Amino acid sequence: MIKVENLIKTYKLGKDLFYALDDVSLTVDDGELVAICGTSGAGKSTLLNILGCLDKADSGKYYLDDVDVFSLKDSKTAKLRNKKIGFVLQDFSLINQKKVDFNVMLPMYFDNTPGKQMKIKADKALKAVGLEDQKNKKANQLSGGQRQRVAIARAIVNDPSVVLADEPTGALDSKTSQSIMELFKELNKKGITVIIVTHDKEIASYCNRQIEIKDGKIIFDSKK
Numbered sequence: 670m671i672k673v674e675n676l677i678k679t680y681k682l683g684k685d686l687f688y689a690l691d692d693v694s695l696t697v698d699d700g701e702l703v704a705i706c707g708t709s710g711a712g713k714s715t716l717l718n719i720l721g722c723l724d725k726a727d728s729g730k731y732y733l734d735d736v737d738v739f740s741l742k743d744s745k746t747a748k749l750r751n752k753k754i755g756f757v758l759q760d761f762s763l764i765n766q767k768k769v770d771f772n773v774m775l776p777m778y779f780d781n782t783p784g785k786q787m788k789i790k791a792d793k794a795l796k797a798v799g800l801e802d803q804k805n806k807k808a809n810q811l812s813g814g815q816r817q818r819v820a821i822a823r824a825i826v827n828d829p830s831v832v833l834a835d836e837p838t839g840a841l842d843s844k845t846s847q848s849i850m851e852l853f854k855e856l857n858k859k860g861i862t863v864i865i866v867t868h869d870k871e872i873a874s875y876c877n878r879q880i881e882i883k884d885g886k887i888i889f890d891s892k893k
């Protein structure tokens with residue numbers, strides 16, 4: 670379970686403080702499929718990066734499966750992130766000159782997974798996204814939608830309990846976007862908690878729960 674309480678995140682803006690997150694509290698249960706929507710600059714990525722343990726708030730609390738995340742040392746935070754969280758970004762963030770399976774195995778180079786195990790896990794993840802027959806191609810030989818599938822395979826390769834996606838369809842046409850959202854729905858049905866940031870209401874409508882952020886505050890939550 671994800672639980673954040675009273676998150677504040679500020680950035681210095683000249684002499685003033687700019688509140689990117691202004692007292693955000695939120696609970697996401699295991700197995701939810703959630704959209705976080707809002708216009709550009711609302712604070713969506715700031716929130717997602719904190720949920721993904723890539724960034725910390727100035728104040729407030731974050732409990733991930735009852736672990737007090739902000740109290741952890743950086744090395745422990747990195748371990749927790751690698752074990753529990755998969756990240757998907759708008760621009761896919763693949764190494765384009767490398768093969769598809771290398772890209773998917775990348776997270777495992779950091780945690781000493783044996784080579785044979787890496788291959789087995791990469792095959793399984795690529796199968797889950799429907800790209801098992803593309804693993805020997807280079808990433809730059811694939812279409813945008815296929816590249817995003819590779820990024821999703823990489824995000825799930827360590828069997829995370831949570832997948833966080835920041836505008837995952839932002840670089841894709843609408844038909845490809847729909848198929849990517851169907852894929853997230855499938856992963857969610859297998860039990861993964863999925864949180865998707867989007868400014869697109871139609872994309873948000875694929876999710877069971879919609880949360881809207883404006884000026885760093887949650888102004889709507891369809892669960893409430």
Ligand SMILES: Nc1ncnc2c1ncn2[C@@H]1O[C@H](COP(=O)(O)OP(=O)(O)O)[C@@H](O)[C@H]1O
Binds near residue numbers: 681707711
């Ligand atoms: N590193 C930073 N330094 C200063 N301001 C930032 C930084 N990161 C984000 N912001 C500001 O915080 C606000 C929220 O940003 P962000 O979370 O990226 O919004 P969104 O993802 O909803 O478009 C924006 O106004 C942005 O300019």
Ligand SMILES: [Mg+2]
Binds near residue numbers: 713714715835
């Ligand atoms: Mg953003």
